[in-house]
Amino acid sequence: MKIIGFITVIITALLLLQAERDFPNWGDPESPASSYRLSQHYITETYHETVVPNMVTAVLADYRGYDTLFETVVIFTAGIAIIGILRVFGGNQAEHKEPQLTKQKPDLILQTTCRLLLPIIQLFALYVVAHGHHSPGGGFQGGVIFGASFILLALCHDLKYAQKWVPERRILNLAGFGVLLYAGFGVAALMFGENFLDYGILTHLLPGSIEEARSHSMLGVEIGVGFTVTAIMFSIYSLLSSNGKMKEGI
């Protein structure tokens, strides 16, 4: 069986190498992706149309808003699926032989370091979300970092302690709220008679010009993504580390 696997890998590698010769060089200005006029439009016009200097964020959250909306929905669905598969409710009948984890007393050094680091990590996560327009980052990365801060809390104390701040019910509410916040911006645009997720028209609701309304809506949308990602990341961790019982972590 190993031989067959090895041969398959070699053949696939050869095919991939063969296909690689047709790829354009890295950073080639003549490559189809660079010479297509839509890319030109993004590069030259993004700042004038949305006052967002980081065009990656502008493309993700504005021009390709549908993409990111459904990416968020995918994360939400994946989280729900993981909860559906892993979550164990109630009794001890499913108490088959679990590997016994050695219970240690909470470590003072760990807890103090955690207490010092946690605000910094969370502040950085908020910065990444809020500053996604001007520098690399955005809702997804910021949400992951924010979720990681709760994971750190659960690792340094225990799962119970972290769940005081993010109980299971609040996690699910937050995940749903994030998707709804994103979709809400689209619906708000619909209300004013524009297309779904066409933020320019939200200038009636938000301060500033049409361009600034697009920028502000992008921030709102990123916050929605951040909520969903934070909630789903922490819920995946708490399910995995507690065998689906959400009672005792690692």
Next chain:
Amino acid sequence: MTWIFDLILLVFMVITALISLHVKDLLSAAMIFGVYSFLMCLLWAGMGAVDVAFTEAAVGAGVSAVFLISTVLRTSRRSSD
């Protein structure tokens, strides 16, 4: 001269990928997978895709390593094959 740096990164990536497949101890496999993600992140950053590098560092190296390790601690630590 950057191609030397890229070459080192690529070689290390292949090495870490092979090691994480081969190692019998699943905990170290998970950690080496995190190292792989960090090398991948450096490679993205070297190509100027800073957003992707950021995501890779946060998701690939940070959170998914924690997921893998917590799963290993809750299941079994030795690989059976």
